[in-house]
Amino acid sequence: DVQLVESGGGLVQPGGSLRLSCAASGFTVITNYMTWVRQAPGKGLEWVSVIYSGGSTYYADSVKGRFTISRDHSTNTLYLQMNSLRVEDTAIYYCARHRVGGTSWFDPWGQGTLVTVSS
Amino acid sequence: EIVVTQSPATLSVSPGERATLSCRASQSVTTNLAWYQQKPGQAPRLLIYGASTRATGIPARFSGSGSGTEFTLTISSLQSEDFAVYFCQQYNNWPPYTFGQGTKLEI
Numbered sequence: 319d320v321q322l323v324e325s326g327g328g329l330v331q332p333g334g335s336l337r338l339s340c341a342a343s344g345f346t347v348i349t350n351y352m353t354w355v356r357q358a359p360g361k362g363l364e365w366v367s368v369i370y371s372g373g374s375t376y377y378a379d380s381v382k383g384r385f386t387i388s389r390d391h392s393t394n395t396l397y398l399q400m401n402s403l404r405v406e407d408t409a410i411y412y413c414a415r416h417r418v419g420g421t422s423w424f425d426p427w428g429q430g431t432l433v434t435v436s437s
Numbered sequence: 438e439i440v441v442t443q444s445p446a447t448l449s450v451s452p453g454e455r456a457t458l459s460c461r462a463s464q465s466v467t468t469n470l471a472w473y474q475q476k477p478g479q480a481p482r483l484l485i486y487g488a489s490t491r492a493t494g495i496p497a498r499f500s501g502s503g504s505g506t507e508f509t510l511t512i513s514s515l516q517s518e519d520f521a522v523y524f525c526q527q528y529n530n531w532p533p534y535t536f537g538q539g540t541k542l543e544i
Binding site for chain 2: 364379
């Protein structure tokens, strides 16, 4: 069964750092395009970052230069390193698999992990 | 960046009735559009991809249509479990992938 499980969220002060993990089962992370999407409390969905199967990475302008997406083949895990966090980064962060490369919908999604940036 | 706009923001419908949700893209996305359902406290769930193809396990009462810039999600006979928030997403021009702001379907 294909499954994604996020972890690593929590409360952090503005300017702090956090690393999110997304453990995959039922498929191999490095042979798929993988994405992070976030949802601020009571708001809509915002795409954050993608990593291609070939390793290329792209970011939303709102997080460029502060967030880094990566993956680990040995643990079949996707990561999101978040630095210089801002109050407006507060959100539930979801990881998701692209079904067919870049021009693709996202399925499945993980259950999400909450990041709260506050002093 | 392609802007995706959903309407209405909230739709009030009775169980058993038909619901029609709209999604508009600021430029053509051909049929590279997906619909997701999100219930409170849950992750989004894929309903429709390719504008009109139902995902695995999605009931036939859900249907998608449209191409270019105008798209519709129709739920033919609403069940109690269908009351949720629905998002559309374009994946034709990326990055960034962009979502509509959502339509809340309420009783």
